[in-house]
Amino acid sequence: MAIDVGALAQQILGGMKGALGPLSTDSLNVAAQEATQLAQSLADISAARSGSGITDKQAKDLIAAQMSSSAAALQAQMGVADLAAKTAVKKGLGILGDVGLTAMGLGWAAPLLNDAITGL
Amino acid sequence: MFTNAHHSRGRALFALAMTAALGGCADIPIIASPPHFDQKTIDGLNTVKKETHSLLGNLQRPAPDCLYANNTIGFDALVADIASVKAQANTVARNMHTVAGIGDLADSAEHFRGAASAGATTCLPANIVKNQQSAMDRAIDRLVAYEQKKPKVT
Numbered sequence: 001m002a003i004d005v006g007a008l009a010q011q012i013l014g015g016m017k018g019a020l021g022p023l024s025t026d027s028l029n030v031a032a033q034e035a036t037q038l039a040q041s042l043a044d045i046s047a048a049r050s051g052s053g054i055t056d057k058q059a060k061d062l063i064a065a066q067m068s069s070s071a072a073a074l075q076a077q078m079g080v081a082d083l084a085a086k087t088a089v090k091k092g093l094g095i096l097g098d099v100g101l102t103a104m105g106l107g108w109a110a111p112l113l114n115d116a117i118t119g120l
Numbered sequence: 121m122f123t124n125a126h127h128s129r130g131r132a133l134f135a136l137a138m139t140a141a142l143g144g145c146a147d148i149p150i151i152a153s154p155p156h157f158d159q160k161t162i163d164g165l166n167t168v169k170k171e172t173h174s175l176l177g178n179l180q181r182p183a184p185d186c187l188y189a190n191n192t193i194g195f196d197a198l199v200a201d202i203a204s205v206k207a208q209a210n211t212v213a214r215n216m217h218t219v220a221g222i223g224d225l226a227d228s229a230e231h232f233r234g235a236a237s238a239g240a241t242t243c244l245p246a247n248i249v250k251n252q253q254s255a256m257d258r259a260i261d262r263l264v265a266y267e268q269k270k271p272k273v274t
C-alpha cells in the first residue's frame with residue numbers, strides 16, 4: 001500500500017502545532033519541514049522493511065534517530081525547552097494512533113513508534 | 121510576656137537573617153542574562169556537519185564501502201565531535217537550550233549507529249541514509265542559526 005506522505009505530514013504537523021501553540025511564520029515553516037521529514041522517513045522505512053531491507057529493530061532505531069533530530073531542530077528554531085520540543089515530536093507522531101497508522105498502511109509501525117515515543 | 125531582652129534578641133536574629141539572605145543573594149542577578157554567542161560552538165557544529173557528510177556519504181556508496189564494519193572509525197569520529205561541541209557549549213553560562221539540542225543530535229547519531237551496526241553483511245538503503253543526512257543537516261543548521269542570534273560579548 002502506497003503511503004500518502006503529504007497527508008501523513010499534515011497529521012503530524014497538526015499534532016505538533018497542538019503541542020507548540022501559536023507559531024511565527026518561520027517556526028511554522030520549520031515545523032512543517034520536520035513533519036514532512038518524519039512522514040517521508042516513515043514511508044521510506046516502511047518500504048525498506050516490507051522489502052526485507054531492514055529489520056524491525058533497525059526500523060525502530062531509524063525512527064528514533066529521526067525523532068531526536070527533529071526535536072533538536074524544533075528546539076533550536078523556537079528557543080524552547082528540550083522537553084517542549086520533544087513533546088511536540090511525540091504529539092506529532094502520537095496523534096496518528098494505532099487506527100490512523102493502520103489506515104495509512106503503517107500498522108506494523110505502531111508498537112515500534114510507541115516504543116520510540118516512550119524512549120524520546 | 122516579652123521583656124527587653126526578648127526584643128533585643130529578636131532584632132538581632134532578624135538582622136542576622138536579613139544579612140544572610142542579602143549576602144546569599146548578592147551574586148544572583150535579578151534577571152539572568154541570556155547565553156552569549158560562541159564562535160567555537162559554531163565551528164564545532166560545522167565540524168560535525170562535515171563529519172556527518174563524510175560518513176553518510178560513505179554509507180550511500182556501494183558495498184563494501186557502505187558496510188558498518190568499514191565505517192566504525194567514521195562513527196567514532198562523529199560521536200567524538202558531537203561530544204566535543206557539547207562540552208564547548210557547556211562552557212557558556214545558561215546555555216541549556218543549545219546543550220540539550222546538541223544532546224538530541226548525539227541521540228540521533230547514536231540511534232542511527234544502532235540501525236547501521238545491526239546489519240553486519242548488509243548496508244542500509246541509500247535513501248534512508250540520505251534521510252538521516254538531511255535530518256542532521258537541518259538540525260545543525262538550526263543550531264547554528266540559534267547561536268548566531270545570541271548577543272555578542274564585547
